[in-house]
Amino acid sequence: MPCFWRIDLQLLLMLAVFLVAECVSTGVEGLVTSSNSTQQMDKDKNSLGLQMDKEENSSKPLTEDVIVTLWKIILRNKPHCIRAHKRATHMTTKTNCTDERMTWPYRPDQNSVLQIDPVVITHDGYYECQVVTPDGNFHYGYHLQVLVVPEMTLFENNTRTAVCKAIAGRPAARISWTPEGDCVPEHNSWDNGTVTVQSTCHWADSNVSVVSCSISHETGNWSQSLDLNQVYSSLPVLVDTKAVLYCPTVPLTDVIVTLWKIILRNKPHCIRAHKRATHMTTKTNCTDERMTWPYGPDQNSVLQIDPVVITHDGYYECQVVTPDGNFHYGYHLQVLVVPEMTLFENKTRTAVCKAIAGRPAARISWTPEGDCVPEHNSWDNGTVTVQSTCHWAESNVSVVSCSISHETGNWSQSIDLNQGVRTFPVSRLLIILYVKSSLFLVILVVVGIICFQSRFLSKTCFPWPHPQRTVKS
Missing domain, CATH: 2.60.40.10 (Immunoglobulins)
Structure with missing residues (x-):
C-alpha cells in the first residue's frame, strides 16, 4: 500500500528566506533607466516569492556616479520606511525604520544590498530601490511575497470518510482527490495571514479502497494515500496501567522508516518517526512524556504508554516503509475506568x-x-x-x-427494604413493660426511704415548709 506520509512534511517549514534586493548604478544590466527624474513604480514591479528562514544573497558594485541610494519599503498597516545614503557626505538616514531584521550588511557606498534575516510574514510588501546619478534616476522594485509551507495531514474520520488538511499555509493551498468523492471544503484564515484548507470526502461505493489526497502550493506539491478498508484493532486498557503497542512484523534489515501516527481528541496529531539509514528520530506535536520508544527504534518499534490516562484514548497507527512496500497496523485504544x-x-x-x-x-x-x-x-x-x-x-x-x-x-x-421496621410478639412487649415498671417501683421505694431517714437530720428533704410548733408556757 502506498505510504500516506512524507517525513520532510511533518516539520512545518516556516518558508524562510531573507530578501536580498539590490540597487545598482548606471550601466548595470537589469536596471531600468530614464531621462526623467522620476518613474512610475508600477512599471518596474518584480514579484519575488521568498520562504522564511532561508538566505539568498546577490550584490554588484556601485559606480562612482551614484549621488544618493535610497530604499523605500511599503508594508501593510505600517508607515513607509525610508533608508537613504548620501555618498558625498557618507551620511545614512532612516525614517520609520524600526525593524532590526532589515539591514545594509555592507557599506551603502560600496554595496546597496538590503538584507532581511530572517524573513517573517509581516515582511510581505513592496520594496523599491532608487539610485540618483548625474545622468538620471534609476529604480527597481520587488513585490515581496512571504510564503509559508502548509503542513499536510490525512486521516479517516468516520467509516469511509477521509479528511485531508493543508494547515497554516500562505497562500492557501489547493486540495484534490483521486478518485473524486462527495467532498465538503473548508477554509480557515488565521490572524498571522496563513490559511488552513480542509477537505472532507465520503465514498459510498465499497469498491473504492485506496484514496489519494493531493496538495498543490507555491512551495511544492504533496500527495498521501489512505486505505478506507483498513481495520483498527480495538485495544481496551485500564487507566493507570501500562499499554504496549506493536508495529507490523517486518525484518529489521528491510525497514527504511518507522512511524507512529497518534490521533487524540482535541489535540494536533502526534508523529514519531525514525529513519534507519541516518538513525534520526523526529517528533512533531508529541509532548506527552508517558509515550516512549523504550527500545532503540531501529531495534524495536514498540510504542509504550506508562501509565495510561483517560486522555490517551484515540487512534494509534504504526507505518513501516520498506523497499517492498508500506505496511501499517492500527489500534483504537479505549481507556477504561472501573466505576x-x-x-x-x-x-x-x-x-x-x-x-x-x-x-x-x-x-x-x-x-x-x-x-x-x-x-x-x-x-x-x-x-x-x-x-x-x-x-x-x-x-x-x-x-x-x-x-x-x-x-x-x-x-x-x-x-x-424492611430492615428499618421492627416487629415484636405481644409476650415480649409484656415482659419489657413488667421489667420497666418493677425498676421504677424499686427506685421510688429507695428514694422514699432516704427522704424519711433524712427528715430527722435536716429539713431539706422536701421543699415545702414544716408547720410551726406552739410551746405552752
Missing part, C-alpha cells in the same frame, strides 16, 4: 444504586424489577456516573438486588 458502586435506601421502600465515574458508562439492572428512574451524569474527564432510583410499592418485596455490568467487570449488591 465505584454504591447502594442505599433513600426513602421508604425506595433504593438508589450508583455506578460512579466509570468509563464507558455502566449498565444497571434490578432483581426484582421496580418502578425505576435512570440518570446519567457526564464529567469533564470523560467518565460517566449512572444512577437508578427504584421504588417497590408491594410490601411482600423485601430483599432487592442491584447488578452493575461494565467492560471491566460485573458487580451485585443487595438491600433489605
